Amino acid sequence: MLYTLTLNPAIDLFIDLNELLPKKVNRSNYDDYQENGKGVNVSRILHRLGIENTALGFIAGFTGNFIKDKLEESGIKTNFIEVDGITRVNVFLNAETEYKIVNKGPLIPEEKKIELLNQLNLLQSGDYLFVCGSLPRGIDVSIYEEIIKICKNNNVKLILDTSSKEVLEYLHHGVYLIKPNDEELADFFNIKHSLSEEEIEIYAKKLIEMGCEKILVSRGEYGAIYFDKNHTVAVTAPKGVVINTACSGDTLLGTFIGKSYLGETIEMALAYASASASSTAFTEGITNFENVPELLKQVKIIKNI
Numbered sequence: 001m002l003y004t005l006t007l008n009p010a011i012d013l014f015i016d017l018n019e020l021l022p023k024k025v026n027r028s029n030y031d032d033y034q035e036n037g038k039g040v041n042v043s044r045i046l047h048r049l050g051i052e053n054t055a056l057g058f059i060a061g062f063t064g065n066f067i068k069d070k071l072e073e074s075g076i077k078t079n080f081i082e083v084d085g086i087t088r089v090n091v092f093l094n095a096e097t098e099y100k101i102v103n104k105g106p107l108i109p110e111e112k113k114i115e116l117l118n119q120l121n122l123l124q125s126g127d128y129l130f131v132c133g134s135l136p137r138g139i140d141v142s143i144y145e146e147i148i149k150i151c152k153n154n155n156v157k158l159i160l161d162t163s164s165k166e167v168l169e170y171l172h173h174g175v176y177l178i179k180p181n182d183e184e185l186a187d188f189f190n191i192k193h194s195l196s197e198e199e200i201e202i203y204a205k206k207l208i209e210m211g212c213e214k215i216l217v218s219r220g221e222y223g224a225i226y227f228d229k230n231h232t233v234a235v236t237a238p239k240g241v242v243i244n245t246a247c248s249g250d251t252l253l254g255t256f257i258g259k260s261y262l263g264e265t266i267e268m269a270l271a272y273a274s275a276s277a278s279s280t281a282f283t284e285g286i287t288n289f290e291n292v293p294e295l296l297k298q299v300k301i302i303k304n305i
């Protein structure tokens with residue numbers, strides 16, 4: 001079974017405007033509310049690939065219920081823990097350029113954190129757990145060590161998408177896959193400039209030495225690179241008109257793992273994931289995969305770069 005854990009889910013409010021002017025009433029052309037947060041996005045992608053999965057995490061108030069209801073209406077199982085407060089609404093605005101406003105979300109009490117860890121302890125050998133997105137208030141980075149240890153003890157394949165560099169201290173327990181983007185990878189190692197392909201390889205290989213089995217580096221318009229002990233595979237990204245880049249990284253990750261789970265080779269899973277991530281960038285929400293076969297024609301696969 002596959003599980004996604006979104007500790008701090010969100011409704012994403014997408015707004016399209018011709019322009020955004022200060023001190024004016026800016027009327028939108030289009031607005032859309034979607035159930036999101038990084039793990040929720042992965043759940044939706046897996047579901048669209050026909051892979052059954054359960055969404056876990058903390059939800060609060062009417063916004064939290066919206067996320068739960070939307071997921072369940074679409075056929076995705078949920079087992080969220082309810083907390084007081086209101087699940088955040090993040091705003092993604094397209095007006096000549098992109099604006100992204102990401103809020104804090106509710107405070108998680110200690111007893112709810114313990115409830116979550118007990119829930120994770122019930123996962124079975126061979127299960128997959130995606131842990132994606134930022135930490136809500138009340139939860140500190142040490143939760144990653146607790147989750148990594150639970151997964152190790154229960155033989156659960158842990159897939160991490162986090163920008164918290166403290167997680168590096170816990171990798172020695174063993175992690176199945178980590179997905180930084182190129183900026184996060186640089187930040188993990190306190191590098192202030194954009195990483196070259198050679199540097200991406202150097203730092204990804206350091207993550208392998210530190211205890212990660214597989215590394216997936218998302219690179220936006222430059223595609224993605226996958227590393228494990230025996231393989232290095234890079235793919236390019238298709239070109240198109242970008243509407244909204246939010247959720248592209250989640251699409252890449254969900255599609256890559258999903259396609260691999262369904263038996264695709266690393267190369268094909270990665271190429272399809274890159275086309276899907278671009279498809280998400282070229283639409284308001286996440287891809288429905290319709291234009292992916294066409295976009296896939298533009299993707300180049302480069303092995304052992």
Ligand SMILES: O=P(O)(O)OC[C@@]1(O)O[C@H](CO)[C@@H](O)[C@@H]1O
Pocket residue numbers: 008010011012036037038041090102132133134135246247248249250
């Ligand atoms: O604050 P986090 O958890 O890092 O990011 C949350 C978020 O910006 O990430 C997703 C896109 O990746 C959006 O759906 C969501 O609003």
